[in-house]
Amino acid sequence: MGHEPDRYGPPHFDFHFYGVDTAAVAAVDCQDATQPDPATVPAGWAPPVPPGVPDPTVMCVPHMGYHALPLTEFSGPGQFQAGAFDQVMVAGFYRGQLTFIEPMVTLAALERKSDFVLPVPRPRLGRPTRYPTTFKGTYDAGTDSYTLTFSSFEFRD
Template identity: 50%
Template sequence: MSKSIWAAIAAVALSLGALAVLAQGQGRVVAGQEAMLFGAKVSSWARLDSQGRVLEAGITLPMSAVEKAPLPGPGDKPQTEGGPDFGPEVILDFPEVVRKSTFLDHLQLWWEGFGHPPERYLTPHFDFHFFGIPKSEVAKIDCKDLTPPALELTPKGYAPAVPPGANAAEFCVPLMGFHGLPLSEFSAPGQLKPELFDYTLISGFYWGKYLFTEPMITREFLLKKQNLDLEVSHPAKVGRKTLYPTHFKATFDARANAYQLVYSDFKAGE
C-alpha cells in the first residue's frame, strides 16, 4: 500500500477520532467542512441541544498542523497585502444550522509565519477570522470604502478600529477590513504594549458593519498546550437580528491531540 493511501487512512482516522471525542459531551454534534492544513485535517462542527439549537460552534485544529506550520527561511518573504498570492490557508463553512441561526458563517484561517505589523504582532501566529458574512462578500473587501466604523460600533472594552482623525487607509486590510483591538493590548492610550503578544481577540469591521471575531494566537502559545477562555464583546447595536456568541475557548484536547476552538453562550442581539 502506498504512503499516500496510508496518509489518507490516518487522516480519516484522526478526523473520526476527533468527532468521537466531541460526541462524548452533551448535545448532538453536527459535522461541518474539512480541509487540509500542513498535512493535517482541520474541521468545523457544531453542538446542538435536544431542540436543535446551537450550543457551540467550533473547529478542530490538530497539533500536528501547529507543529508543522512552516517557519520562514532566510530567503522567504511575507505575503504582499492584496497581491496575487494573498489569501488564507483554509476556509471552512460552519454547518447550515449555524449559518442560519447565529452570527457565524465560516472561518478563514491565516498562517502568519513572519507575524505582521505592528511590532507587537511580529511573531509567528495564526489568525482565525470567524466571519459573519458569506465568503462571496468577504471577497469584495478591497479597502476602497474607507469609511471608518462609527464609534458606537466599538465593542465594550475595545479601542476604535480607526482612531479619530487617523488616515483610515493605513488601518484597512484587503479581504479583512478594519481591526479593533482590546484595550488590554495597550500600555497607554494609542500605545501598544512593547512585548510580543501571546493571544488576543479582535473585532472586525467593514462597510460600517461588524463582520468578524478573530482570535490571534501564537504558535509558541499553542505548542505549550495552554487553554484560553475569553469573553466575546460585540457592538450593542449591529443592525442584524441573530444569535451572537459571548464566549470563546481554545482548549487542548489530549485524547484527540488537537485544539478545539469554540464559540458558545449565544445570546440574541440586533
C-alpha cells in the same frame, strides 16, 4: 509567521470567523473608509481607526477590513503594550459594520498545551443574528489537539 505591527510578529494563527457572506468579504477593497459609529464599537475595544488619522484606508486590509483591538493591547492612546502578544481577540469592521471576529493565538501559547479563554467583543450588529458570548480553546492530551469553540450564543441585533 507573524505580521505588522511588531507586537504581532511572533508566529501565530489568525482565525477569521465572518458574519457576512463570501461576496461581501471579496468586496472588501479598502476604498470605503466609513468607520463604525463609536456607540457600536464593543465596550473595552479601541476603535478600528484612531481619531485624527488623515487617511483611514491605509489601516484597511483587503478582504478583511479594519481591525479593532481590546484596550488591554495598549499602554496609552495609539501605543501598543511593550513586548509580543500571546493571544488576543480582534473585531473586524468594514463599511461601518462588524464583519468578523478573529482569535489570534501564538504558536508558543498553543505549545503550552493548556486551555484558554478569550473575551468575545459584543458590539451592536445592526442585523439580527445569534452571536457567541464565549470563546474557548480546549486542549485534549489524548489526541494532542485543540478544540476551538464559540458558545453561549444569544440573539443580537
